[in-house]
């Protein structure tokens with residue numbers, strides 16, 4: 655972690671955050687890959703979804719993560735929908751804390767693994783996930799915009 659680390663705290667996301675999350679998501683992803691306002695609003699209010707916001711001391715949102723739940727052969731799984739960190743504040747542990755909190759909360763409700771998809775050209779995120787124990791489980795052709803493949807990744811929650 656860099657020495658100029660950022661002071662931030664985590665809290666659950668609430669419906670009113672959706673506009674700030676939208677702005678951050680737009681800055682993190684290309685048009686067509688970034689979520690729409692309506693999608694983010696839906697994710698924030700969908701029952702059972704987890705949303706965690708990282709806020710600096712001034713109350714500015716510097717990162718967030720949203721995840722849903724699904725079942726596979728009866729077992730509960732977490733599915734990371736997105737994790738976004740302000741580009742100016744990356745490599746300072748915000749992503750690590752957000753992901754850690756998502757994993758802790760999923761473990762707490764008995765989830766056995768966390769799944770996600772990441773674009774094949776998003777090598778920074780892939781390295782982040784590998785560093786945090788995710789392994790590649792497959793490739794999904796044309797997952798983004800019908801032309802960019804996704805890698806499916808998974809981490810068991812021991």
Ligand SMILES: CC(C)(COP(=O)(O)OP(=O)(O)OC[C@H]1O[C@@H](n2cnc3c(N)ncnc32)[C@H](O)[C@@H]1OP(=O)(O)O)[C@@H](O)C(=O)NCCC(=O)NCCS
Nearest residue numbers: 655682738739744745746747748749750778779781782785
């Ligand atoms: C992926 C992302 C969330 C990581 O957030 P972050 O706050 O920068 O991550 P952290 O500082 O907690 O990084 C933890 C570790 O992950 C790895 N890592 C993170 N970013 C990395 C990068 N760009 N290249 C290589 N390794 C990286 C490193 O091992 C890092 O530890 P270190 O800084 O001590 O070397 C952030 O880059 C981001 O928001 N990207 C744009 C949105 C995105 O692509 N999200 C994923 C969607 S699937």
